[in-house]
Amino acid sequence: MSTASSPYARITDLLSNISNFNVIDTTLREGEQFANAFFSTEQKLKIAKALDDFGVEYIELTSPVASEQSREDNEKICQLGLKCKKLAHIRCHMDDAKVGVETSVDGLSVVIGTSSYLRKFSHGKSMETIYQVAEEVVTFIKSKGKEVRFSSEDSFRSDLVDLLKLYRHVDKLGVNRVGVADTVGCAHPRQVYELIRTLRGVVNCDIECHFHNDTGCAVANAYCALEAGATHIDTCILGIGERNGITPLGGFTARMYVADKAYVTDKYNLHMLRDIENMVADFVEIQIPFNNYITGYCAFTHKAGIHAKAIINNPTTYEILRPEDFGMTRYVSIGHRLTGWNAVKSRCEQLDLHLTDAEIKEITRKIKELADIKPLGIEEVDSLLRVYHTYIESSNYENMTAAANAAGDEIKQKASN
Numbered sequence: 001m002s003t004a005s006s007p008y009a010r011i012t013d014l015l016s017n018i019s020n021f022n023v024i025d026t027t028l029r030e031g032e033q034f035a036n037a038f039f040s041t042e043q044k045l046k047i048a049k050a051l052d053d054f055g056v057e058y059i060e061l062t063s064p065v066a067s068e069q070s071r072e073d074n075e076k077i078c079q080l081g082l083k084c085k086k087l088a089h090i091r092c093h094m095d096d097a098k099v100g101v102e103t104s105v106d107g108l109s110v111v112i113g114t115s116s117y118l119r120k121f122s123h124g125k126s127m128e129t130i131y132q133v134a135e136e137v138v139t140f141i142k143s144k145g146k147e148v149r150f151s152s153e154d155s156f157r158s159d160l161v162d163l164l165k166l167y168r169h170v171d172k173l174g175v176n177r178v179g180v181a182d183t184v185g186c187a188h189p190r191q192v193y194e195l196i197r198t199l200r201g202v203v204n205c206d207i208e209c210h211f212h213n214d215t216g217c218a219v220a221n222a223y224c225a226l227e228a229g230a231t232h233i234d235t236c237i238l239g240i241g242e243r244n245g246i247t248p249l250g251g252f253t254a255r256m257y258v259a260d261k262a263y264v265t266d267k268y269n270l271h272m273l274r275d276i277e278n279m280v281a282d283f284v285e286i287q288i289p290f291n292n293y294i295t296g297y298c299a300f301t302h303k304a305g306i307h308a309k310a311i312i313n314n315p316t317t318y319e320i321l322r323p324e325d326f327g328m329t330r331y332v333s334i335g336h337r338l339t340g341w342n343a344v345k346s347r348c349e350q351l352d353l354h355l356t357d358a359e360i361k362e363i364t365r366k367i368k369e370l371a372d373i374k375p376l377g378i379e380e381v382d383s384l385l386r387v388y389h390t391y392i393e394s395s396n397y398e399n400m401t402a403a404a405n406a407a408g409d410e411i412k413q414k415a416s417n
């Protein structure tokens with residue numbers, strides 16, 4: 001039976017852009033809205049360069065009308081000769097557009113609030129006024145030959161009919177992209193899928209999505225948006241941004257790598273991720289969270305005995321991401337009460353200590369006994385194994401239990417000195 005006619009054949013998802021998407025990293029715009037961010041010119045240049053080397057397709061910069069320094073910094077970034085496209089974020093306002101088109105960016109990311117909250121409590125404009133301003137601003141930017149994206153802030157709390165009408169209108173005016181923004185982080189994947197799929201049927205242009213992470217859905221929402229036909233995803237390094245931020249570049253990369261490893265490893269320089277994150281963490285004075293995707297200190301640490309055993313036999317058993325692909329290394333933690341003798345055996349092999357399985361089981365018993373009082377660091381475990389090995393070799397002890405106990409005593413003694 002041919003694959004095509006097999007009832008089990010994978011159904012080609014015509015809408016999905018899982019293997020065909022662009023990243024718009026907005027660390028230099030949304031990220032600047034993070035509580036601790038105050039990037040110097042030098043820092044901005046370093047971030048822009050690193051993102052370009054990593055391979056993102058676009059970087060978004062702060063509005064040139066935000067401040068004189070912001071405008072100057074944008075110019076400096078544009079002069080770096082980066083491969084990625086540079087965008088500046090502006091309000092949907094002719095004053096901003098007039099300044100924006102005079103700068104060196106490739107395009108302008110225009111945004112206006114469309115939810116009733118924003119229309120009432122922020123800019124106070126009716127939907128009719130929004131249509132008019134949008135038309136004026138988009139037409140003007142296009143006439144100046146710049147790429148233009150039109151986005152609606154708080155899209156998920158906006159009236160669907162109003163929203164689709166507005167997007168269709170700007171699409172007809174020739175925008176390069178429309179943007180959907182979950183400004184308050186309220187959306188969940190199914191909602192995202194439905195809105196983007198509907199929008200895909202309404203506009204011909206590309207679709208950009210921007211997800212805040214207030215309820216922990218920012219990566220999943222980005223993925224679902226691509227499945228439904230979105231083309232561009234906004235990210236920030238470490239997910240920094242307003243409040244608790246947006247889709248993190250690292251987490252998004254992890255998700256997409258699992259979906260299409262060849263595509264993602266080919267397109268992005270994944271080994272750079274850790275350095276980029278460390279750099280930004282340093283600039284904004286935060287620590288990399290322990291549970292950070294890919295680069296969190298325990299992202300590739302395996303602990304429980306049964307996990308460790310399987311990981312040693314075949315890492316794929318408990319690893320969906322290959323640490324080597326990200327320049328990371330795997331670590332099997334053994335100095336604790338959940339340890340197992342297979343992991344201890346593997347460590348002995350690494351240390352070139354020849355012990356029988358029975359001897360290893362005995363020292364594993366000792367590790368568990370010691371670790372019931374306090375977990376042991378890897379150096380302590382290593383020295384316990386070495387001492388035990390010497391004792392076994394010397395045959396000074398009547399049996400392996402006595403050797404293990406003596407080795408344990410020696411390690412305890414060392415620790416208390």
Ligand code: HCA
Binds near residue numbers: 033
């Ligand atoms: C903001 C607005 C924004 C804009 C997103 C976009 C949002 O915080 O100033 O331009 O698509 O989350 O709505 O970041």
Ligand code: CU
Binds near residue numbers: 030183210212242246
């Ligand atoms: Cu935002």
